[in-house]
Amino acid sequence: MSLKERLPDPQIPAHERVYRALRARIMHGELAPAQAMTLRGIAGEFDVSMTPAREALRRLVAEGALTVSASGRVATPQLAPERIEELAALRALLEPELASRALPRAHIALIDRMQAINATIGQMITNGDATGYIRSNLEFHRALYLRAQAPAMLALVETVWLQMGPPMRALYARTSTPQAPANHRKIIGALRAGDEPGLRLAIRMDVTNGLRMLVA
Amino acid sequence: MSLKERLPDPQIPAHERVYRALRARIMHGELAPAQAMTLRGIAGEFDVSMTPAREALRRLVAEGALTVSASGRVATPQLAPERIEELAALRALLEPELASRALPRAHIALIDRMQAINATIGQMITNGDATGYIRSNLEFHRALYLRAQAPAMLALVETVWLQMGPPMRALYARTSTPQAPANHRKIIGALRAGDEPGLRLAIRMDVTNGLRMLVA
DNA sequence: ATGGCCGGACTGTGATCACAAATTCGGGAT
DNA sequence: ATCCCGAATTTGTGATCACAGTCCGGCCAT
Numbered sequence: 001m002s003l004k005e006r007l008p009d010p011q012i013p014a015h016e017r018v019y020r021a022l023r024a025r026i027m028h029g030e031l032a033p034a035q036a037m038t039l040r041g042i043a044g045e046f047d048v049s050m051t052p053a054r055e056a057l058r059r060l061v062a063e064g065a066l067t068v069s070a071s072g073r074v075a076t077p078q079l080a081p082e083r084i085e086e087l088a089a090l091r092a093l094l095e096p097e098l099a100s101r102a103l104p105r106a107h108i109a110l111i112d113r114m115q116a117i118n119a120t121i122g123q124m125i126t127n128g129d130a131t132g133y134i135r136s137n138l139e140f141h142r143a144l145y146l147r148a149q150a151p152a153m154l155a156l157v158e159t160v161w162l163q164m165g166p167p168m169r170a171l172y173a174r175t176s177t178p179q180a181p182a183n184h185r186k187i188i189g190a191l192r193a194g195d196e197p198g199l200r201l202a203i204r205m206d207v208t209n210g211l212r213m214l215v216a
Numbered sequence: 217m218s219l220k221e222r223l224p225d226p227q228i229p230a231h232e233r234v235y236r237a238l239r240a241r242i243m244h245g246e247l248a249p250a251q252a253m254t255l256r257g258i259a260g261e262f263d264v265s266m267t268p269a270r271e272a273l274r275r276l277v278a279e280g281a282l283t284v285s286a287s288g289r290v291a292t293p294q295l296a297p298e299r300i301e302e303l304a305a306l307r308a309l310l311e312p313e314l315a316s317r318a319l320p321r322a323h324i325a326l327i328d329r330m331q332a333i334n335a336t337i338g339q340m341i342t343n344g345d346a347t348g349y350i351r352s353n354l355e356f357h358r359a360l361y362l363r364a365q366a367p368a369m370l371a372l373v374e375t376v377w378l379q380m381g382p383p384m385r386a387l388y389a390r391t392s393t394p395q396a397p398a399n400h401r402k403i404i405g406a407l408r409a410g411d412e413p414g415l416r417l418a419i420r421m422d423v424t425n426g427l428r429m430l431v432a
Numbered sequence: 433a434t435g436g437c438c439g440g441a442c443t444g445t446g447a448t449c450a451c452a453a454a455t456t457c458g459g460g461a462t
Numbered sequence: 463a464t465c466c467c468g469a470a471t472t473t474g475t476g477a478t479c480a481c482a483g484t485c486c487g488g489c490c491a492t
Contacts, residue, residue: 050446052445152376
C-alpha cells in the first residue's frame with residue numbers, strides 16, 4: 001500500500017469534496033458557534049490526508065466561514081451582535097439589487113418553482129427540521145438570484161449566508177416560529193405583478209425580519 | 217541540512233507572507249489579465265516549498281483574485297466587460313454605504329489625511345506611476361471606510377478591489393488621464409460639510425467614473 | 433509546407449514526515 | 463480546596479516525494 005491506492009477519485013479532487021461538505025454544514029446551520037475543529041480530525045473524518053483538509057479549511061477561512069486563532073486553530077466564529085447586524089445590512093443591501101436584476105428574467109416556471117420551495121419550507125417548519133428549513137430558505141432566494149446573471153454579486157451574498165450559518169443555528173435552538181413563508185408569498189406576488197419597488201421592499205423585509213429574530 | 221534551517225520566521229507564517237505579497241501585486245495592478253503562475257514558480261520566488269505557495273494561491277482563488285482552470289492551473293482572470301460592470305455596480309452599492317457610516321466618525325485628522333493622500337495621488341499621476349496611483353487611490357477610500365466600523369462590509373469591498381486589479385492595470389496601459397483627484401475633492405467637501413446625500417453621490421460618481429474609463 | 437501525433441518535460445494533487453508551539457492535565461505546594 | 467507548574471500529548475506549519483494528468487516540443491506522413 002502506502003503511496004498508491006487511488007480508487008474512486010473521478011474528476012472531483014479530495015480538497016474540493018471536503019470543502020463542499022464543510023461549507024454545506026456551516027451554511028445550513030449544522031455547526032454551533034465557536035465550534036473548534038482540527039486538521040487531523042477533519043482529515044480522518046473524510047478519509048484524506050492533512051493536505052486536502054488544510055486546503056478546505058483555509059478556503060473556508062478566506063470566505064469568512066471560519067475563524068483562525070493566533071495559534072492557527074480554526075473554529076466557527078462567535079459573532080458579536082453588531083457583526084450579525086452588519087451581515088444583515090449587507091443582505092438588505094445586496095439582495096434587493098439581485099432580485100431587481102432577476103425580475104425581468106423571472107418567467108412562470110421560476111415562480112412556480114419558488115412557490116414549491118416555499119411549500120417545502122412550510123413542511124420543514126412543521127417537522128421541526130431546522131437545518132432543512134435553513135437550506136430550503138436559501139434555496140428559495142438562490143433560485144431567484146440565479147436569474148440576475150450577476151455571479152460576482154451572488155458569490156458575495158453566499159459568503160454572507162455562510163457567515164450567518166452558525167448564528168442561525170443558535171437562533172432556531174431557542175425560538176421556533178419563523179414567518180418566512182408569509183414574506184415569501186409577498187415576494188412571489190411582487191414577481192407575478194412585475195412590481196419592482198414592491199419586490200425590493202418584500203426582499204428587504206424578509207431579510208430584516210430574520211434579523212430581528214436573531215438579535216432579539 | 218534538509219529538514220531544519222528555520223532562520224528568520226518570527227511570528228508570521230510563510231504562507232501568509234506569500235499571500236500578502238501576491239495580494240498586493242494583484243490589487244495594485246502589477247499583474248496583467250490572464251497572467252499564469254505555477255506553484256513551483258511562486259514557491260521558488262519566495263524561497264518556500266510548494267505547500268505554503270499552494271495555500272496562498274488557493275486563498276486568493278477563494279477571494280476571486282485568481283481563477284483556476286479545469287486542470288488546476290491558476291492565473292489572473294480575464295474579465296468580460298459585463299463582469300467589470302458588475303464589479304463596478306458592487307462598488308457603487310457598497311461604498312456609499314460605507315462612506316455614510318463613516319461620516320459621523322470622520323474627524324478633522326482623517327479628512328486632513330485624506331487630503332494628503334489625494335495630493336500623493338496627483339504626484340503619482342504626474343510621475344506616470346500606475347501602480348502607485350492605484351495603491352494611493354485605494355488607500356484614500358480605505359482610510360475613510362475604516363471609520364465605518366463595518367469590517368465585514370469592508371472585507372467585501374476589498375475583494376471587489378482585488379478582482380478589479382488586473383483590469384485596472386490594463387486600463388492605465390492605454391489611457392493616462394485619471395480625474396480621480398477632482399472627484400476626491402468633492403468627497404472631502406461633503407465630509408467637511410457633513411452632507412450625507414452629497415457624500416453618497418460623490419462616492420458613487422468617483423466609482424462609476426473609473427468604470428466609464430475602464431470599459432470605454 | 434502543413435497537419436497530426438508522440439514523447440518528454442512540467443504541473444497540480446495528495447500522502448507522509450519532522451518539528452516547534454500550544455494546549456491539556458495531573459500532581460504538588462500553599 | 464485552589465493555584466501553579468511541568469511533562470506529555472495534541473496541533474498547525476512546512477518540506478519532500480510519488481504519481482497522474484496536461485502541455486509543449488519536434489518529428490513524421492501526407
